[in-house]
Amino acid sequence: MLDLFPRSAQVARGELQLGGLTAAELAERFGTPLVVYCEETLRAQARALRAAVGDGGRVFYGTKAFPNVAVLRLLLEEGIGADVASAGELAFARAAGLSGPELVVHGNNKDEALLSDAAAERAPVVLDGAYEVELAADAGLERVLVRVTLGVDADTHEAIVTGHHGSKFGLPPAEAKTAVSDGLARGLHVLGLHVHVGSQLPDFTAQAETIRRLAAFAAECRNELGWEARVVDLGGGFGIRHHADEDVPDAVVLATSAVGTARAAFAAAALPEPVVWLEPGRSLVGRAGVTLYRVGAIKRLPERTWVAVDGGMSDNPRPQLYDARYTALSAARAEEDADDLVSVAGMHCESGDVLIDDVVLPTPRRGDLLAVPATGAYTLAMSSNYNGVPRPAAVLVRDGHARLIRRRETVDDLLALEP
Numbered sequence: 188m189l190d191l192f193p194r195s196a197q198v199a200r201g202e203l204q205l206g207g208l209t210a211a212e213l214a215e216r217f218g219t220p221l222v223v224y225c226e227e228t229l230r231a232q233a234r235a236l237r238a239a240v241g242d243g244g245r246v247f248y249g250t251k252a253f254p255n256v257a258v259l260r261l262l263l264e265e266g267i268g269a270d271v272a273s274a275g276e277l278a279f280a281r282a283a284g285l286s287g288p289e290l291v292v293h294g295n296n297k298d299e300a301l302l303s304d305a306a307a308e309r310a311p312v313v314l315d316g317a318y319e320v321e322l323a324a325d326a327g328l329e330r331v332l333v334r335v336t337l338g339v340d341a342d343t344h345e346a347i348v349t350g351h352h353g354s355k356f357g358l359p360p361a362e363a364k365t366a367v368s369d370g371l372a373r374g375l376h377v378l379g380l381h382v383h384v385g386s387q388l389p390d391f392t393a394q395a396e397t398i399r400r401l402a403a404f405a406a407e408c409r410n411e412l413g414w415e416a417r418v419v420d421l422g423g424g425f426g427i428r429h430h431a432d433e434d435v436p437d438a439v440v441l442a443t444s445a446v447g448t449a450r451a452a453f454a455a456a457a458l459p460e461p462v463v464w465l466e467p468g469r470s471l472v473g474r475a476g477v478t479l480y481r482v483g484a485i486k487r488l489p490e491r492t493w494v495a496v497d498g499g500m501s502d503n504p505r506p507q508l509y510d511a512r513y514t515a516l517s518a519a520r521a522e523e524d525a526d527d528l529v530s531v532a533g534m535h536c537e538s539g540d541v542l543i544d545d546v547v548l549p550t551p552r553r554g555d556l557l558a559v560p561a562t563g564a565y566t567l568a569m570s571s572n573y574n575g576v577p578r579p580a581a582v583l584v585r586d587g588h589a590r591l592i593r594r595r596e597t598v599d600d601l602l603a604l605e606p
């Protein structure tokens with residue numbers, strides 16, 4: 188089970204430690220729910236993914252996984268840029284010190300403000316629709332990519348497949364070709380092509396097929412338009428393990444395969460070797476994050492035992508949205524025999540607010556701490572104030588030190604929004 192946790196996780200004297208601090212002292216100091224990020228895991232994963240793309244390639248963090256200035260800054264120190272998909276995410280990246288070529292701007296409905304911010308930053312923008320060519324030229328953008336959907340259906344939850352025909356993202360090949368030629372005609376520097384197959388991909392099948400089709404499409408562009416894609420941005424999508432039963436290949440291995448496959452496919456089509464960009468989100472920050480919850484009510488019913496925690500779908504809506512399965516460790520009783528099969532419920536007024544359907548724990552007691560691993564991506568990023576619940580805090584831990592990287596909201600913060 189510890190292999191789902193960050194690299195610095197260990198159990199000492201029966202207690203879970205993260206970054207050299209016990210979960211209990213972190214919970215005591217910062218309150219719960221609390222998302223604890225391990226700096227060592229973030230840096231190690233950043234370095235490994237950077238190495239996978241090699242010297243010529245680039246890695247842009249999919250900021251949507253957890254938009255946070257401290258994390259963006261730390262990743263920048265490791266040579267990682269940011270993929271931003273809104274003016275808000277762009278502002279986070281700027282606040283972290285990223286600029287120009289360290290950014291790539293996305294969105295299936297970018298507004299003029301985002302495009303003009305991108306132009307001011309001189310950041311490359313991924314065009315997602317035919318109409319955007321004109322907007323991009325009017326905004327004074329210099330460098331663009333065109334996002335193409337090549338009709339590959341990835342094997343993941345239907346809410347997070349994106350590369351199929353009929354997707355709300357990108358352009359089918361014929362329209363993408365027109366966007367490239369219109370862009371060139373308007374004087375844009377069309378750097379290359381972008382694809383993103385889907386998220387939490389279970390294996391490499393859909394990406395391999397997409398890359399193969401991408402090379403064929405790039406060859407068509409060269410033959411028909413005399414234009415060569417010098418950059419291929421393969422998006423994100425590598426999965427992580429959230430649960431011991433989940434078998435997901437290592438993202439660094441997949442990133443290496445993606446780069447190799449793209450180079451080989453372009454070479455086979457007699458195209459120049461492309462510069463490969465990747466946009467990992469979950470696989471960069473997911474395993475680094477652990478959420479700590481405090482156990483409150485315990486209800487033993489003939490059908491099942493409910494263990495309720497002080498958070499739930501407001502800080503992690505992934506079980507409801509994607510049928511995501513998580514597991515938990517009783518953080519301060521980590522070496523006690525686990526023989527009680529329970530369900531972990533959230534505290535929200537909704538029967539569907541179940542964080543974990545089945546987990547075996549040492550017989551839970553009110554006040555226990557539960558640590559839920561692999562919650563660094565798309566949890567706080569998608570959190571809400573359902574039931575008027577303030578969003579949790581996040582801390583970064585390393586070598587026995589913890590730093591607050593996002594403060595806990597208060598009810599006063601929420602009331603302050605009401606005039």
Ligand code: LLP
Pocket residue numbers: 249251252270293347383385386387422423424425466467468469470505509564565569
């Ligand atoms: N690039 C683009 C253009 C994207 O749309 C995404 C994710 C990424 C990169 C990063 O993908 P990743 O490496 O994290 O899979 N909320 C969902 C995931 C939505 C992903 C949206 N796009 C979830 O919790 O599973």
